[in-house]
Amino acid sequence: MRLRADLAILLLLVFLALAFIATRIASFVRIFFEHSGIALTQDEVAIAHNSTSNPDRRPQLIPKIIHQVFHNWRDPGNETIPSDWDDLRQSCIDLNPTWEYKLWTEKTSREFIATHYPWFLTTYDGYSFPVQRVDTVRYFLLLHYGGIYLDLDNGCLADLTPLLYYPAWITDGGRGALSNNILGARPNHPFWTLLTNSLIPYNYNYFFPYVTISYASGQWFETDIWQKYHALLPAPGKDGTQENRLFRIMMDDRPEADPWLYFSQARGGTWVNWDNRMFLWIGDHLILLALGVCGIVGLVWWAMARTVCRKNRGYAKLKSKHKDDDV
Template sequence: MRIPFRISVVLWAIILVTLVGYAISRLLFFRSIFFEHAGIRLTQPEVATAAVEAAGPEASSRIQHIPKIIHNVFHNWRVPGNDTLPSDWAEMRQTCIDVNPDFEFKLWTEKASRDFIETEYPWFLRTYDGYRYPVQRVDAVRYFIMLHYGGIYMDLDNGCNTDLTPLLYYPVWVTDGGRGALSNNILGARPNHPFWHRLTLSLLPYDWKWPLPFVTIMYASGQWFLTAMWEEYHALLPKPVDGQQHEHRLYRIMMDMAPGADEWVFFTHQRDGGGTWDNWDNTLFASIGDHLLLFFTLLFVAIGLLSWFGLRFYRKYRRGGYSRLKSRPGNVV
């Protein structure tokens, strides 16, 4: 049965509008990832200065929200069962132990992480085990650790310059490299904060297997996912009244490595920990991130060309493939 031409045009129009609407929503999402972030921006020098200023007579009135625990996650999927840290990561971890002697340190191995999920969050175990890429389990377990225990989570390629106690007075914070998505390499939280409740529950609907490994990792559990949850959480907060800043906003600790950026007071960085989960498309997306303006220019040019060719095809189809004959002089109709 052949669908009438007008009905087919309407159906194609609905499909096109739906696809365009979805594309616009995704572009708006990427805008929130790459160009602006909600929350309160704090540089590391500002955190250190606030700690010094609060060390006087009013120090007792300052509330410590985050417990003195530093978490690291190490899943050795290259040599399963070997929980010995690589020497450079062990050295970085030791820098934190040396300058934070009154902190508790917890190293989460692959077995310890799975046992924790199975015991405390069994509803998530099927998703946890079903992740296509091992690094997704590393991403997910850190979020549940923040929810359950609180404390400070750190990737093993980050170390400590000094005592991290000044960072314990902010209920929840993530790190912001100043460009692109927020980072999940260093996190701070008090236990059971609603942000982490919302984020961990959202891991289920975001568990999509995208064609590109990088997109699957970043959008299902990694930095893009964290950034999306961050923006959604802040969008749900009550709007400030009379121009005042709302006290429920969360904090972004700046860790920008660009020339001229604010200095790092608390943390150090060694080799790129992301190298442990490189896939074939990582270089592609790294290049896009370095040339965002060019990428979006080419994207809109491609959309324009596709729209032009689609319009030409539609007009030709509407004419039924026939060309109008030219009239000859002297012909009488």
């Protein structure tokens, strides 16, 4: 009887552990599927702007500031931007001449964090991968100043003014996690508050460089917080405003997708690590992977159940050698 009880407890603990793991996996996998927020195509942004010429009817929410970040971790101290990136940067300056342009270097980024968010400086300095500092400083810049952030491998194709009438937006490539390469927000939007406050709790080393970068500070992290933020909001319309709601600007970069109207894209991948190809494959085969995990879990459960059954069959009653003992 004692062995049966021990096995029952063991099975219960295994079941609870598997349930916890399954819950965590489900929470993680949702990052790569349909997202919350109000989806807008670039055409819809342009049409809304062109049909609303009266600024009193549609107030500008985002200040006219363009942020870009250049940290030369391959040659520290060298602040010379590669020529192709410099051309992209100049396209944004030329097409938005009345905007303030801010280029944040490794030095000025750290000074900004130290001055305005000193509570985060230890975490900022302690990141294992330099790109994590580029990831995180952009979030604090949008929280503090507002404006539009672009990676240096993105340029501009048009005046960005039509994008200033939404309180906070993010880009959605339509496949997998949301993107953090192009972002827009008014200052002090509650989403960016939640995002920046979540950086320290998410700061773990997940062994794989790609996972650590993506889930501790990058796109996966941002997408997970995006979903959590929306879960905290009242149902659409109940708060009477869209001020705290978020928008997804659809920007699929596949050849068959709609052409981009506001931004261009050049080379990237400056932070690629050895595990990127493996996880790109996983991203393209999520359903197959999920089926494989379910199969392994089922196989383990079946094997343990068979073990318990065999143990139980081993407790047959032994006949006594003396008749008087069988009373």
